[in-house]
Amino acid sequence: MPQTPESQDTSDILRTYLNFLPQQTTERIISRLQQAIHYEPVIGIMGKSGAGKSSLCNALFQQPVCLTSDLLGCTREPQRIVLTVGECSMILVDLPGVGETPEYDAEYSALYQTLLTELDLIIWVLRADDRARTVDIVTHRSLLAYGADASRFLFVVSQADRIPPLPEYPGQDSPSAEQYLSLAVICAQIAGQLPSSFPVMAVSAHTGYNLHALVELMVHALPLQASSAVYCQLKPENRTAASQSAVRQRFGELAGSTFDSVIDPDSLPSGWRSLLRRLREKLVQLASELWERIFG
Ligand SMILES: Nc1nc2c(ncn2[C@@H]2O[C@H](COP(=O)(O)OP(=O)(O)OP(=O)(O)O)[C@@H](O)[C@H]2O)c(=O)[nH]1
Numbered sequence: 001m002p003q004t005p006e007s008q009d010t011s012d013i014l015r016t017y018l019n020f021l022p023q024q025t026t027e028r029i030i031s032r033l034q035q036a037i038h039y040e041p042v043i044g045i046m047g048k049s050g051a052g053k054s055s056l057c058n059a060l061f062q063q064p065v066c067l068t069s070d071l072l073g074c075t076r077e078p079q080r081i082v083l084t085v086g087e088c089s090m091i092l093v094d095l096p097g098v099g100e101t102p103e104y105d106a107e108y109s110a111l112y113q114t115l116l117t118e119l120d121l122i123i124w125v126l127r128a129d130d131r132a133r134t135v136d137i138v139t140h141r142s143l144l145a146y147g148a149d150a151s152r153f154l155f156v157v158s159q160a161d162r163i164p165p166l167p168e169y170p171g172q173d174s175p176s177a178e179q180y181l182s183l184a185v186i187c188a189q190i191a192g193q194l195p196s197s198f199p200v201m202a203v204s205a206h207t208g209y210n211l212h213a214l215v216e217l218m219v220h221a222l223p224l225q226a227s228s229a230v231y232c233q234l235k236p237e238n239r240t241a242a243s244q245s246a247v248r249q250r251f252g253e254l255a256g257s258t259f260d261s262v263i264d265p266d267s268l269p270s271g272w273r274s275l276l277r278r279l280r281e282k283l284v285q286l287a288s289e290l291w292e293r294i295f296g
């Protein structure tokens with residue numbers, strides 16, 4: 001846990017709370033929870049040049065991001081950007097595309113086999129007004145063939161404000177009724193072409209359209225230990241009561257699974273079992289109440 005008086009308080013609160021457990025068990029739970037609090041999530045950003053990756057990241061996150069691929073280099077190393085707010089940090093990785101040039105594909109294969117295991121989520125950006133998706137489809141299939149977890153992909157339709165028919169009076173934050181319809185068709189097409197566990201989300205970095213909804217989806221799409229640290233990096237205007245409540249709840253669930261990783265109530269006598277189950281429930285509740293103090 002961070003060495004600030006405030007975070008030490010958090011440890012102490014947990015310690016007091018768990019004090020009827022053997023001291024060694026309490027310390028193991030607290031130490032594992034500390035590790036989880038300090039987890040540094042890694043999000044991969046994928047999409048063709050000009051798709052709107054940098055603009056989307058800049059619209060979502062507090063820290064300005066400049067994602068540029070070194071197209072001329074002999075080796076296309078993915079660019080890694082560390083975002084930090086207070087004690088929390090996360091990493092954005094700009095992933096080079098597969099299938100752009102055959103010469104690079106063997107290199108990508110090796111690169112992705114190592115990289116894929118560390119990515120908590122891949123945000124894949126596709127421009128709303130670009131119907132040429134062969135490179136994206138080929139790349140996605142290659143990544144799945146390299147062993148990528150299909151549930152780690154979040155497909156985002158960017159630049160929603162550019163979808164025809166353009167409104168007569170530009171400058172509105174939400175798409176017109178006709179644009180909604182076009183976006184719904186495009187999202188459905190992409191969902192068929194690039195299967196994922198999550199709905200395809202249309203957003204606009206320029207108008208801010210649907211960024212709240214994307215954040216709510218990201219909170220659920222990220223693994224439990226990654227949600228809070230990513231949430232800390234977001235611009236305050238992209239947060240909602242719903243996403244805030246979901247991220248707190250997920251932190252509570254994380255505390256619960258940390259508890260489970262140290263104690264197995266089923267291995268204990270029945271009298272202890274119900275007591276430990278109640279203690280676990282209370283820990284889940286306490287952790288979600290402490291969220292603001294730890295990550296706020
Ligand atoms: N109208 C509109 N334009 C956008 C939006 N997002 C990005 N753009 C524009 O699209 C162009 C490409 O955006 P970038 O964010 O640089 O795209 P990228 O995917 O990072 O591109 P590379 O770094 O070349 O891979 C820029 O001119 C942006 O201003 C959007 O939501 N609406």
Ligand SMILES: [Mg+2]
Pocket residue numbers: 053054055066067068069
């Ligand atoms: Mg860029």
